[in-house]
Amino acid sequence: MPYETLQVRTEAGKVGVIALNRPKQLNALNDQLMDELGAALKAFDADDAIGCIVVTGSEKAFAAGADISVMTKYSFSDVFRTEYISRNWEALRSVRKPVIAAVAGFALGGGCEVAMMCDFIIAAENAKFGQPEIKLGIIPGAGGTQRLPRAIGKSKAMDMVLTSRMMDAQEAERAGLVSRVVPLDKLMDEALAAAITIADMPRLAAMAAKESVNRAFESGLSDGVWYERRLFHALFSTADQEEGMEAFLAKRPAQFSHR
Numbered sequence: 001m002p003y004e005t006l007q008v009r010t011e012a013g014k015v016g017v018i019a020l021n022r023p024k025q026l027n028a029l030n031d032q033l034m035d036e037l038g039a040a041l042k043a044f045d046a047d048d049a050i051g052c053i054v055v056t057g058s059e060k061a062f063a064a065g066a067d068i069s070v071m072t073k074y075s076f077s078d079v080f081r082t083e084y085i086s087r088n089w090e091a092l093r094s095v096r097k098p099v100i101a102a103v104a105g106f107a108l109g110g111g112c113e114v115a116m117m118c119d120f121i122i123a124a125e126n127a128k129f130g131q132p133e134i135k136l137g138i139i140p141g142a143g144g145t146q147r148l149p150r151a152i153g154k155s156k157a158m159d160m161v162l163t164s165r166m167m168d169a170q171e172a173e174r175a176g177l178v179s180r181v182v183p184l185d186k187l188m189d190e191a192l193a194a195a196i197t198i199a200d201m202p203r204l205a206a207m208a209a210k211e212s213v214n215r216a217f218e219s220g221l222s223d224g225v226w227y228e229r230r231l232f233h234a235l236f237s238t239a240d241q242e243e244g245m246e247a248f249l250a251k252r253p254a255q256f257s258h259r
């Protein structure tokens with residue numbers, strides 16, 4: 001499917017790569033881009049060959065936020081009536097395969113929020129994260145006030161949301177927002193290596209692991225542990241559980257069927 005605001009490709013026959021591509025606007029997120037991102041994610045999620053998805057931007061910007069030139073024309077009645085954000089930014093949440101954000105340059109406002117909707121973030125050394133919406137007279141609108149404190153704690157989240165300051169890659173790693181920081185010229189290699197590792201894992205276990213970790217952010221401990229236990233039990237009905245354990249005991253590589 002041809003996209004105007006994305007570059008989409010497959011790597012190693014098993015990883016879907018989606019690069020946001022509005023370079024003149026530093027990948028500012030407008031409706032067309034978010035519609036296309038949702039469609040590309042859905043297509044990879046439905047493709048049996050694909051085991052992991054990488055979302056990235058350019059070396060200068062992952063995304064500099066929601067498109068301000070569009071938002072400036074909106075009134076309350078426009079955004080409320082059309083369900084701005086809710087209408088087409090939630091697609092990432094419904095993707096069941098693991099999604100890695102490979103972030104270089106600016107990840108601001110909605111850009112930081114899209115990165116946080118992914119399952120984990122690998123950052124280049126030049127990455128800068130921020131929620132500067134307050135300077136525009138608004139607040140983060142795509143989950144930033146909820147996911148940022150869960151990722152980095154209340155104090156740092158308040159600091160960023162209230163002062164609009166940016167956090168560099170090193171601070172983001174120390175704070176737990178990103179899982180690793182790598183040199184800019186190694187960003188895609190690292191993200192693809194991680195994605196291929198994940199794609200080679202038993203698919204159902206990877207999907208269940210993602211679902212269960214995400215549950216930690218949406219439920220109390222008892223509910224979360226109960227949910228995990230049910231998924232853990234369910235995986236004993238899969239071919240890959242049988243194969244993985246037999247292969248370990250026979251000291252041979254496992255041949256997963258992703259069933």
Ligand code: CAA
Nearest residue numbers: 024025026028064065066067068069108109110140141142
């Ligand atoms: N929307 C629309 N256009 C944007 C944009 C955005 N969020 N961010 C950058 N651009 C455009 C600029 O207007 C500029 O366009 P022109 O060349 O036509 O003038 C182009 O991208 C390059 O930007 P700059 O010249 O500003 O580049 P810079 O290197 O000097 O600065 C920057 C980079 C610090 C990222 C700066 O562009 C900036 O502060 N951008 C806005 C960041 C922001 O406020 N994001 C939050 C948006 S609100 C939001 O996201 C709501 C939500 O929660 C969903």
